[in-house]
Amino acid sequence: MSRTLAVTLSAVALAALSQFAAAADQPVIGLITKTETNPFFVKMKEGATAAAKAQNVKLLTAAGKQDGDNAGQVTAIENMMAAGAKTILITPSDAKAIVPAIKKARDKGVMVIALDSPTDPLEAVDALFATDNYKAGALIGQYAKASLGGKPARIATLDLFPGHPVGAQRHNGFLKGFGLAANPATSNELSKPAEVVCMADSFGDQAKGQTAMENCLQKNPDINLVYTINEPAAAGAYKALKAAGKEKDVLIVSVDGGCQGVKDVAAGKIAATSQQYPLKMASMGVDAGVQYAKTGKKVAGYTDTGVTLIAGKVVPGVDSKDAQTGLNLCWGKK
Template sequence: MKKVTTTLMLSALALATSTAFAAGEPVIGLITKTETNAFFVKMKEGAEAEAKKLGAKLLTASGKIDGDTAAQITALENMAAAGAKTILITASGDAIIPTVKKLQAKGVQVIALDSPFDGADALFATDNYKAGVLIGQYAKAVMGGKPAKIATLDLFPGHPVGAQRHNGFMKGFGLNAADAKSNELSTDASIVCMADSFGDQAKGQTAMENCLQKNPDINVVYTINEPAAAGAYNALKKAGKEKGVTILSVDGGCQGIRDTASGIITATSQQYPLKMAALGVAAGVSYAKGGKKSSGYTDTGVTLISAKAIKGVDSKDTKTGLDLCWGEK
């Protein structure tokens, strides 16, 4: 039978009854937070390529927005019903955990990609705390001892990735911060505004506009990802305050790296979604063939990318970032 990739849209999860899989070929599911974010687009590409390479069938689905756990739960159940023995998921929240446990009891391996959650069989992800530390260190070096008035444009409450990046940034900047296991956002007198962006450019712009109303003298902006960073810059530019503000972020998508090269973003921590997905698919094939589940955490790497090197801070230039970026080049 010709090797094919079956792609599922949550708007039409018509799975097992209409698709015949070749006997013995592993069936692996991939569930992302959304289908439009370039990070998850690249993750899907990586999974598709590895599935084709290893002779597996790939089922894919996503939520409509970040935080859409209901859609992810539906996808988990439908993929298991379609014969998936390994499901890879970028979890939008802990609401998926009861369903995960139910599937695991039936022999389904559930691997977390990018976003950790309790009970996952394994995790392939960026060290998000380290990603935050790197941009925090860079920001501190840029400030050179000048008083910082910091705004943090976070993800949304309770999400571990959002907390890890935020707290890592604070640690790198030299502020008191919770460790990588905490889902609580640390704060400090230097932080004059904290707002949720949901990783969205428009929401990031609104959050930054609100922060500027609270304190018009903000000079450092931490953002959960590059779309939120672009939104923050738009708000600053609209207010005539974009000059002299240090904007830090995490992702490493091609647009984000271009924004770093042009000065919109000061520095960003680049992560590698294709690698996460490829490792996850390989683990799924291994489980299907040998019966041994994956376990523990695999660090898929992170690199600080900046347009300007600063003494004492290890970073790579934007050319390197563009060579390694994901999304439309």
């Protein structure tokens, strides 16, 4: 073998070893969302992917089959641990049932950060990056109260599903903001004052939201205010109301502030929505994972990632931003 060929082969070998060493030093971070289809979690994944690329991080992603799929999230945690993830970011589908799997991961030295949704108890994870969901509910409750202008409220709530902290916080926050008796942010029980004439679970899904609204209208055709857990459920509610010829007589308020949801605000389908920022949650999670990989320092506690009321019309006494501002900021887009 010639000296030139030997030098070339050595250079190739050194380059391969260098790439291997770089890969070995590359932090591995996992992101587990509730679903792959909900636009909120699609945006969260986009944020994590962009942050991981910018910081040379290997990002593993997984999701449940649908909201509430705890078994799928447990499997994802196990798979990510086996693949070497030292940080796992998760939006828990079941706040309590996921805790044992998270404990196993943390016992192995994995830092676990909840995004968007807390665990029960909160201390089951190292940290939580999320919207203040009680405040998000309170903002649209205040807006709805002012918008009705003293008219008696006949309220339908299209909630998430029983026992989920985010669903309870938004629901109870909405009622509190409206000026009705409501459980505090620490409660996972849904309040039901007399003004709430129908409560139904939507699972944050448009089709289920439409069915829930149809059922509520059968129970009480005089509903004039609808609270929804998120904008897909709001879209379903609007479709049901329009089919019944009631879309102009009923006020819909919601939470999320996604681009499509804000467009629905601009179109008058949703009166107001509380905008949150999943891209920010995800990028902060990746940053924390990189810090842990480099320094061994874990983040801790709750970080509020912000919320803004986006409304189609200004109402006196309620601070809000217009739909164009909401589109400029939807879910963290700059």
